[in-house]
Structure formats: C-alpha cells, structure tokens
Amino acid sequence: MEIDLLIKNVRVHDDKPLVDIAIHDGKIVAIETGINTKTHETIDAQGRAAIPGFVEPHLHIDKAFLHRRLPAVQGTLEEAIRVTGILKGKQQRQDVLGRSRRVLDMAVKNGTIAIRAHPDVDLIQGLIGVETLLELKEEYQNLLDIQIVAFPQEGIIKSAGTLELMEEAMGMGADVVGGCPYNEVSWTDTQRHIDMVFTMAQKHDAHIDMHADFADDTSDHRFAAAAYIAQKTMDTHYEGRVSLGHVTSLGALDPDEAKPVIELLRQAQINIITLPATDLYLGGRKDTKNQRRGLTPVRSLTQAGVNVAYSSNNIRNAFTPFGKADPLVIGNMLAHVIQFGTLDNQAAILRMGTQNAAKAMGIEKAYGLEVGKQADLVILDTFEVADALLDIPPRSWVIKRGKITVVTHYSCEIHHHHQGGKQ
Ligand SMILES: [Zn+2]
Structure with a gap:
C-alpha cells in the first residue's frame, strides 16, 4: 500500500535518534526509524524538530487590529472595554472578515491548528462576530479547527437582552458558552451571571469558557x-x-488564602488559561513602585495539578496593542514573567501551548505526536525540541490532518569579511 505522506529524519525527542513519521488518511500511522513504505509525498526534515501543532484556546478575532482606529491612552481594562465598545458599535461585516482573516492567516503560518475564538455577543455589535466566525470556520476548515464561544463581554444582567442573544448564538452553531461575570454591578449579579452560564451550557451540553477574576486583587468580590x-x-x-x-x-492572594481556591480548581478540573500579553499590559497600572507582574499563579496551579494553558487573547487593540498570533512568542514571554527557566520548566511552557491547550479545548483525545493521533504538527527550523521556545524559529512545514498547509522557505547567509589587520 501507499501512504499519503512520509516525513523523513525528524527530531521528536531530543534524547533519541531521528525518526520518520508516516501519515495516512489524516492520521499518524507510524513513528519509527527507516520507514521505507511507498508514499505519495515526502518531506525530508533533515534533522529538524517536530512538535504537535499549536493550540490557541483563547483568541478574540472579531476585535483584532483595531489599534489605530481609536487608540487607548491610559491602558486600563475599563478604558479598553470603553474604547472597544465605541468601535464595536460600527462593526461592518466585510471589515470584520478582513481583520479576522489577517489573524487566522498569521495563526496558520505560525503552526496553530486549533483556535477557540471568543466573539463578543452583546447589544452593541449583536451577532456579527459569531456570524463571521461561522463563515470563517468553513473557509479555514482545512487549515485549522475553530470553536466559537458566545462571549458576553458587556455582562448579562447589566446588559438586558444579552442572554437571548447568547441563546441565539448557540442555536446558530456556537460551540461554547462564554461568560464575563466580573462585568456586573454587584457580587449577587456576578453569581447570577455564572448560574445563567451553567444553565445554558447544560441545556446545550456545551463546554463553558469564562473570563474571570481579571483584576489586580480580590478586594472586590466580583473579581474573586x-x-x-x-x-x-x-x-x-x-x-x-x-x-x-x-x-x-x-x-494577589497570600499562599494560605490561595491554596484552598487552587485546591477547588483542581477538584473541579478547571482549565486555567493565562493571557500574559494582556494581563501584563493592563495589570498593575495603579502600582507606583514594584509594579506587579499580575498573572495568575501559574507555578502554584501547576504544582497543585491544575491544567494551565496560555494563549494570545487579543491581537492589536486597546486590550493588547501588540501580538502576531504566535504561540512561541507568547510562550517565551510567559517563561520570563513566571521565571520558568529550568529545562523542565521550559518544556512545561511548550506543553502549555500544545497539549494543555488542547485539553482546555476538549480536543486532547485526537491530539499529539503519537501513532493513532490526528496528523496536526509543525516542523520547526531548528534541530532540538528544547530550542523551540528559545529560537522562535520559522515554521518550515505545518501539517493539518495529514496535509501540508504551510511551507516556509528561509535562508540567510552570513558573510564574514575579514579585514586583514586593518583597524
Ligand atoms: Zn479574552
């Protein structure tokens, strides 16, 4: 028999010899040395490192690339919601599609094979984010998988009519029920918001993905x-x-206060998605010295056995003025901020952008660089897996369901001009 694709001479484990990966019918059928099966197509990786394709479990596509339309100046969460709210009121279908494609194309080029998108669902922009994403989900189906979250950025109780819009979004094909419980006027409403999200999710047998506890401290219960x-x-x-x-x-909690909360998160098997680009940019704005890093306590959560993943969140808007949908860039930043520098820690960061993120999206069963799994992988222009996070190398080949979707040609020559003793 002939297989669809054979990848020769690829590095999967840094402490083991190079292997070949055989792919057929969208799946990995063998990972061994010296595979000689007849094949339709061959890649010679020449010793380059392969990892499972990246997963972005938290990405706002409908409000990306708004950064130059109404620039934010203070850099606070309140300002970001306000400024983006003004722009959301003017969302036009073709414009949303254009900016969304720009994000998705970046993601594909960077080796991302699955995205959970959080389009705003509210009375300001209505369902345009969900509608455009449903269209893009089809358009990009051979490049990456998209899950759509019905995300009530403006609150549910605070913004009457939103619950009905979310219900409509779920009926149209949104996959996940979103929530933004901090954006209510009282702790009572925050609890009601959460209860409503669970009720809707149970009704649709859908996953839940909420923005939660996004503040510098827990003094206001809505953020706890x-x-x-x-x-x-x-x-x-x-x-x-x-x-x-x-x-x-x-x-921001003392370890003895945080511990019981982290233990509850572990028991409930809640996935925590840290969003360092946004959290660093918007957090700690009132600190006049020793400005905090302001991230969720990744180390404590990980040590306690909570599944932690990371994602880009926003790409170039008032929430995050930077970003190019590159999980290696975010992972590298995260490693610095949470001081994950040991070799084990660096490997853990890479897992947070791949396996852990897949688990957060509920797609982990078919995911991974193993025989029997879906052939979603990226071959990096570097020769050790451990260098991925350090080199942030070009993605030489990206493979989605066994098909080559991206080929990056990159060559750079360094010319040493010896000056022959001249000063
Ligand atoms: Zn978000």
Whole structure:
C-alpha cells in the first residue's frame, strides 16, 4: 500500500535518534526509524524538530487590529472595554472578515491548528462576530479547527437582552458558552451571571469558557469568583468542561488564602488559561513602585495539578496593542514573567501551548505526536525540541490532518569579511 505522506529524519525527542513519521488518511500511522513504505509525498526534515501543532484556546478575532482606529491612552481594562465598545458599535461585516482573516492567516503560518475564538455577543455589535466566525470556520476548515464561544463581554444582567442573544448564538452553531461575570454591578449579579452560564451550557451540553477574576486583587468580590465557579462546576458535574481565562487576582492572594481556591480548581478540573500579553499590559497600572507582574499563579496551579494553558487573547487593540498570533512568542514571554527557566520548566511552557491547550479545548483525545493521533504538527527550523521556545524559529512545514498547509522557505547567509589587520 501507499501512504499519503512520509516525513523523513525528524527530531521528536531530543534524547533519541531521528525518526520518520508516516501519515495516512489524516492520521499518524507510524513513528519509527527507516520507514521505507511507498508514499505519495515526502518531506525530508533533515534533522529538524517536530512538535504537535499549536493550540490557541483563547483568541478574540472579531476585535483584532483595531489599534489605530481609536487608540487607548491610559491602558486600563475599563478604558479598553470603553474604547472597544465605541468601535464595536460600527462593526461592518466585510471589515470584520478582513481583520479576522489577517489573524487566522498569521495563526496558520505560525503552526496553530486549533483556535477557540471568543466573539463578543452583546447589544452593541449583536451577532456579527459569531456570524463571521461561522463563515470563517468553513473557509479555514482545512487549515485549522475553530470553536466559537458566545462571549458576553458587556455582562448579562447589566446588559438586558444579552442572554437571548447568547441563546441565539448557540442555536446558530456556537460551540461554547462564554461568560464575563466580573462585568456586573454587584457580587449577587456576578453569581447570577455564572448560574445563567451553567444553565445554558447544560441545556446545550456545551463546554463553558469564562473570563474571570481579571483584576489586580480580590478586594472586590466580583473579581474573586473562582471558588464559586469551581463549586458550581462540581455541583453540576461539569468537571473538565470549564475553562477560565485571566484569573489574575488569584495571584494577589497570600499562599494560605490561595491554596484552598487552587485546591477547588483542581477538584473541579478547571482549565486555567493565562493571557500574559494582556494581563501584563493592563495589570498593575495603579502600582507606583514594584509594579506587579499580575498573572495568575501559574507555578502554584501547576504544582497543585491544575491544567494551565496560555494563549494570545487579543491581537492589536486597546486590550493588547501588540501580538502576531504566535504561540512561541507568547510562550517565551510567559517563561520570563513566571521565571520558568529550568529545562523542565521550559518544556512545561511548550506543553502549555500544545497539549494543555488542547485539553482546555476538549480536543486532547485526537491530539499529539503519537501513532493513532490526528496528523496536526509543525516542523520547526531548528534541530532540538528544547530550542523551540528559545529560537522562535520559522515554521518550515505545518501539517493539518495529514496535509501540508504551510511551507516556509528561509535562508540567510552570513558573510564574514575579514579585514586583514586593518583597524
Ligand atoms: Zn479574552
């Protein structure tokens, strides 16, 4: 028999010899040395490193690339919501599609094979984010998988009519129920918001993905909802199906206060998505000295056994003026900020942008660089897996469901001009 694709001479484990990867019918069928099967197509990786394709479990596509339209000046969360709210009121379909494609093309080129997108669902922009993403999900289906979250950025109780719009979004084909419980006027409403999200998710048998506890501290209870959400998750038997983005205020607690919350998150099998680009940019704005890093306590969460992933969140808008949808860039930044420098820590960061992120999206069963898994992988222009995070190398080949989707030709010559003793 003839297989579809054979990748020769590829580095999968730094401490083992180079291997060949045989791919057929969109799946990895063998990883061995010296595979000689007849093949339709061959890649000679020449010793380059391969890793599973990247996963972005938290990305806002509908409001990307708005950074020069109404630039933010203060750099606070409140300003970002306000400025973006003004622009959201003017969203035009073709414009949203154009900016969204720009993000998705970047993601594909960077080796991302799955995205969970969080389009705003509210009375300001209506369902345009969901509609455009449903279209793009089809358009990009051979390049990456897209999950759509019905995300109520403006609150649910605070913004009457939003719950109905979210229900409509779920009916249209959104996959995941979103939430933004901090954006309500009281702790009582925050709890009601969370309860409504769970009710809707149960109705549709859908996963839940909320923006939660996005503040510098927990003094305002609306930004200390993690324990409540964890308890609710267990009460509704939703273990493993809930992800929370940001959760930065947890990092401000003393270890003995944080510990019981982290233990609840572990028991409820909640996935925590840290969003360093945004959290670093918007956090700690009132600190006049010793400005905090303001991330969720990744080290404590990881040590406790909580699944932690990271993602880009926003690409060039008032929430995050930078970004190019490159998980290696975000991972490298995260490693610095949380001081994950040992070899084990560096490997852990790479897992947070791949396996852990896949788990957060609920796609881990078919995911990974192993026989029997879906052939979604990226071959990097570097020769050790451990150098991925350090080199941030070009993505030489990206493979989605066994098909080559990206080939990057990169060559650079260094000319040494010896000056022959001249000063
Ligand atoms: Zn977000």
